[in-house]
Amino acid sequence: MTEPLSLEIESPQGDAGYYVQSLWFARSTTDGEIWLPSDAGSGIVFLKRGNAKVDDKPIMQPYDIQKHSLQSKKFTYSNEMMLFGIRFQPAGYSQLEALNHPLTQIDNLSCISKQVTQCNNLLDFKKALAPYFDFTFSRDHIADFTHAFIQRLAERQTLMDALDETPLSQRQLERHIKQQCGITPKHLARIYRVRQAMTAIKMDTSKSMTQIALECGYCDQSHFTREFRGIMRITPAKYRRCLVSRC
Known part of the structure; x- marks a missing residue:
């Protein structure tokens, strides 16, 4: 088909x-x-x-x-x-x-x-x-800090841990992230955490939403649902139903 x-x-x-x-x-x-x-x-x-x-x-x-x-x-x-x-x-x-x-x-x-x-x-x-597609040029060191920060979020570090490992003040990094990504580090971290939750839901459709919420760093299922819906525009439960219906 x-x-x-x-x-x-x-x-x-x-x-x-x-x-x-x-x-x-x-x-x-x-x-x-x-x-x-x-x-x-x-x-x-x-x-x-x-x-x-x-x-x-x-x-x-x-x-x-x-x-x-x-x-x-x-x-x-x-x-x-x-x-x-x-x-x-x-x-x-x-x-x-x-x-x-x-x-x-x-x-x-x-x-x-x-x-x-x-x-x-x-x-x-x-x-x-x-x-x-020639990208072999020297990079600005600020761009390197931004890239490293995003990589840490992608590797499931918390926002505070990712900030602590960056050799810039929090205010400096926030300014550079906002300039280069169009959003704050906090919003960026929210997006990456929701993407981690999406992966967890895909990996095991039988796992409870409460368990996924805690594993992904949310304080409870209610917090998880609000954050997920804020980024994905649907609830985690509806996202799971969509995955199951495609099987």
Whole structure:
């Protein structure tokens, strides 16, 4: 049976992975919708064919810059849609923009969008991006602090532990995170904790929500439900039901 929405995705290695989470290609065989979980990242998408919307806002051609994802978003798509994208790390796009990297320049994005019209899969898209994928330049040390802080959150450290291991004052780090990620360190930590809870729910659909809440650092199930719904826009219980219904 053909999937209504197929996705090819690849995570860059080396220097590129410091700024870019993934390159991806999506193709649909029918109209539909899915919910995209928040990852605090941003992106650039290139719509080759069909129609697509994010939270009922149409994705524009020739390209559309997607702002930082602070909550789960509804993605709706038409039959035979083809969409290519670059997904940046939470601070990736703003750091590249500060360095005037080719991927943030309007003329280059317009050029890529023209090449996308000839792309039919992820490999074609990677070839189109190749001239713009040089990331071997010196980085600002502040960008390194931001990246290290985000990595600690991804590795399930608490917000306070991640802050304590950063050689900046809390106020300095908060200012830099807000500038580069568009959100506070506290909000960033909330997103990563909810993503940890999502993984826990997927791994064991029989585990109680109370147990998952405590394992992920929430004080009780009520706190867990409020935080999860604030980021995902659905409750943990509904998220589990959605997972089970797909099995």
